[in-house]
Amino acid sequence: MSTIGFWISGVVGRTLAYSVPLLLSTLGEIYAERSGILNLGVEGLMSLGAFSAFAVAFFSGNPWLGVVVSGIVAGCASLVHAFCSVTLRTNQVVSGLALGMLGMGISGVLGRDFEGKVLATTLPVFRLPFLSALPGFEKHNVFVYASLGLAVVLWFVLFHTRWGIVIRSVGENPAACDAMGINVTLVRYACVFFGGVLAGLSGAYLSLGYRPSWSYGMTAGIGWLAIALTIFAFWNPLWGMVGAYLFGILYHLSFRFQAQVSPELLNTLPYLFPLVALSFVSRLAARRKVGPPASLGVPYQRGSS
Amino acid sequence: MRLRLQVTRRLEPSASMVFFVSALSLLLAFLVSGLLFVFLGISPLEAYRVFWQGAFGSLYALSETVKRMIPLAIIGAGLAVSFQASVWNIGAEGQMLIGAIVGTWVALFSPLPPSLLLPVMFVLGFLGGALWGTFAAWCRNRLAINEIITTLMLNYVAANLVLYLILGPWKGKTVRGFAYTDPFPQEAWLTTIGTTRVPLATFLFAFLTALFCYFLLAKTTFGFELRVVGRGEKAAHLAGIPAKRVVALVLFLSGGLAGIAGVGEVSGIHHMLRHPAHISLGYGFTAIIVAWIARANPLGVLASAFLFGALMSGQDALKVAFGIPFQVMYILNGLVLFFLIASEQLLYYRVTLRVAPWGEKEDEYDRVLD
Numbered sequence: 001m002s003t004i005g006f007w008i009s010g011v012v013g014r015t016l017a018y019s020v021p022l023l024l025s026t027l028g029e030i031y032a033e034r035s036g037i038l039n040l041g042v043e044g045l046m047s048l049g050a051f052s053a054f055a056v057a058f059f060s061g062n063p064w065l066g067v068v069v070s071g072i073v074a075g076c077a078s079l080v081h082a083f084c085s086v087t088l089r090t091n092q093v094v095s096g097l098a099l100g101m102l103g104m105g106i107s108g109v110l111g112r113d114f115e116g117k118v119l120a121t122t123l124p125v126f127r128l129p130f131l132s133a134l135p136g137f138e139k140h141n142v143f144v145y146a147s148l149g150l151a152v153v154l155w156f157v158l159f160h161t162r163w164g165i166v167i168r169s170v171g172e173n174p175a176a177c178d179a180m181g182i183n184v185t186l187v188r189y190a191c192v193f194f195g196g197v198l199a200g201l202s203g204a205y206l207s208l209g210y211r212p213s214w215s216y217g218m219t220a221g222i223g224w225l226a227i228a229l230t231i232f233a234f235w236n237p238l239w240g241m242v243g244a245y246l247f248g249i250l251y252h253l254s255f256r257f258q259a260q261v262s263p264e265l266l267n268t269l270p271y272l273f274p275l276v277a278l279s280f281v282s283r284l285a286a287r288r289k290v291g292p293p294a295s296l297g298v299p300y301q302r303g304s305s
Numbered sequence: 306m307r308l309r310l311q312v313t314r315r316l317e318p319s320a321s322m323v324f325f326v327s328a329l330s331l332l333l334a335f336l337v338s339g340l341l342f343v344f345l346g347i348s349p350l351e352a353y354r355v356f357w358q359g360a361f362g363s364l365y366a367l368s369e370t371v372k373r374m375i376p377l378a379i380i381g382a383g384l385a386v387s388f389q390a391s392v393w394n395i396g397a398e399g400q401m402l403i404g405a406i407v408g409t410w411v412a413l414f415s416p417l418p419p420s421l422l423l424p425v426m427f428v429l430g431f432l433g434g435a436l437w438g439t440f441a442a443w444c445r446n447r448l449a450i451n452e453i454i455t456t457l458m459l460n461y462v463a464a465n466l467v468l469y470l471i472l473g474p475w476k477g478k479t480v481r482g483f484a485y486t487d488p489f490p491q492e493a494w495l496t497t498i499g500t501t502r503v504p505l506a507t508f509l510f511a512f513l514t515a516l517f518c519y520f521l522l523a524k525t526t527f528g529f530e531l532r533v534v535g536r537g538e539k540a541a542h543l544a545g546i547p548a549k550r551v552v553a554l555v556l557f558l559s560g561g562l563a564g565i566a567g568v569g570e571v572s573g574i575h576h577m578l579r580h581p582a583h584i585s586l587g588y589g590f591t592a593i594i595v596a597w598i599a600r601a602n603p604l605g606v607l608a609s610a611f612l613f614g615a616l617m618s619g620q621d622a623l624k625v626a627f628g629i630p631f632q633v634m635y636i637l638n639g640l641v642l643f644f645l646i647a648s649e650q651l652l653y654y655r656v657t658l659r660v661a662p663w664g665e666k667e668d669e670y671d672r673v674l675d
Contacts, residue, residue, distance in 0.1 A: 088649075094597060094646050095643070098638075101642070102640065104632065107632075108635065224457050227453075231451070271461040282450060
């Protein structure tokens with residue numbers, strides 16, 4: 001292969017690999033926020049997912065079991081946030097922060113003995129008939145393709161099905177939905193749970209596929225990037241996909257300068273990109289008058305509005 | 306006849322009620338984390354005992370508690386102010402590190418006469434943290450980027466800046482391969498109280514900060530304005546309050562206080578710039594809870610900062626005695642926050658059991674009155 005072809009395949013490959021956890025957790029956050037619930041605990045949920053996936057895969061020898069468990073664990077953990085913000089109508093910022101701390105804490109304490117351990121079997125390379133022949137697509141596990149497909153499916157569900165209308169309406173005007181007989185509480189619980197599951201799966205991808213190991217802090221702020229990306233994507237799964245790959249490629253390219261610039265300074269770039277990206281997008285949003293779901297962060301209480 | 310739970314809204318919860326509920330949620334968090342000790346194979350009673358010894362058991366333990374209380378109180382007072390304005394500054398961690406960086410620069414590289422070092426360190430450290438915070442305000446006001454995102458992202462940026470400095474240009478010549486700067490000259494050290502490791506100046510400053518923020522909130526026009534902004538930026542705008550300026554000032558103040566806490570750590574405790582996790586120990590995040598548990602009252606912050614200082618030094622003792630990793634603090638913090646916000650319902654709603662006659666319509670009494 002020519003040098004430039006090699007270079008492209010390298011960039012595409014690393015970009016795809018890095019974007020997966022970002023994309024998955026962003027898709028989950030988009031659904032939670034579309035239903036009106038801000039979940040700031042994504043980072044902790046990812047960490048919890050990464051740890052539980054690793055621990056289960058380590059003991060059972062079956063990475064797929066780890067994947068399933070990570071989704072369940074993070075999904076159930078996010079129900080705590082749903083209970084506080086939907087049922088108890090607490091402040092969603094604080095509840096999300098609490099969930100994040102709890103997730104980081106639990107995975108850190110229970111995961112200490114797993115630091116530096118090696119997995120016997122990791123997620124296998126998955127090949128699609130046509131796609132896997134493209135440069136950069138050669139060596140990926142199933143998450144890479146599944147997250148791509150999931151973004152499209154979730155976009156379709158959100159904008160072209162009845163369920164999608166229900167979810168978006170609950171996030172915009174819960175009182176009207178309630179009057180129409182839609183169970184606002186159920187929809188919000190379901191969306192938060194779904195967001196938690198996806199955050200957990202993105203953690204599982206990190207600890208079973210991307211870098212098959214467990215270490216505290218391996219989520220490296222991706223959960224927070226996902227929250228920024230949700231805004232960047234205008235709460236739209238397809239834009240979420242675009243954003244995740246954009247962040248992924250910028251992140252990867254910045255590492256190509258390691259010979260010239262110190263790695264610590266390059267490490268600041270993934271956290272500065274979102275600010276730059278959001279500054280462009282926010283003007284666009286203001287002009288097109290698109291904003292967050294009208295009831296985002298506002299607890300719903302029957303008869304109060 | 307049936308018994309029925311009736312829920313009515315209280316207007317203003319009394320101070321004793323607030324205290325009682327806060328204490329209860331702390332206690333519950335402790336009991337639940339006891340389960341964690343059981344899970345880790347440690348007797349919870351033994352763990353609580355070690356914890357108590359580590360936090361209050363001796364003069365040394367108490368001084369360790371106070372040492373941790375200082376940054377929590379200084380940062381927490383600033384965060385209390387920002388929470389009252391509904392400005393979610395979760396970047397105190399980064400603002401603190403910037404303060405530490407600026408202070409270190411003054412101590413090691415500025416051409417100042419020794420007697421001026423300390424005052425300039427604190428003034429510039431304040432400005433450093435304040436500008437770091439104001440950048441988030443600028444992003445919110447000009448670019449409409451939520452300050453939660455900005456302040457949080459800037460934490461990672463600040464931590465990486467510290468790492469860059471201690472591994473690169475500022476790496477000490479005398480420390481042989483370790484990732485610190487050279488030690489500060491003695492003139493840039495804060496004097497400690499007696500034989501303890503508690504710096505006197507920042508200890509007093511913590512109390513001054515609490516008083517200052519309390520008066521700012523309760524007795525000044527600016528305090529009033531920022532509380533109006535806290536209720537809604539639009540409403541504030543209609544009332545003729547320059548909401549954007551208020552947000553900027555709030556982030557300036559809370560960022561600056563975090564910066565001072567950062568200078569306090571490097572000049573009072575470490576006497577050098579070192580790994581961000583050692584400078585901060587998560588003070589910026591824990592201070593969020595400290596401010597929240599005090600219901601964003603700067604005077605209350607002093608008490609809750611002392612409490613969380615005790616929690617931190619107590620869990621340090623746990624780490625030494627049982628090898629429990631430091632992340633146990635996050636679990637405890639998360640639990641405290643959860644119980645605290647969940648119990649908020651108890652504060653604002655009175656739940657009473659009443660006898661309802663048969664045939665009474667459900668809606669009339671079961672509805673939550675607002």
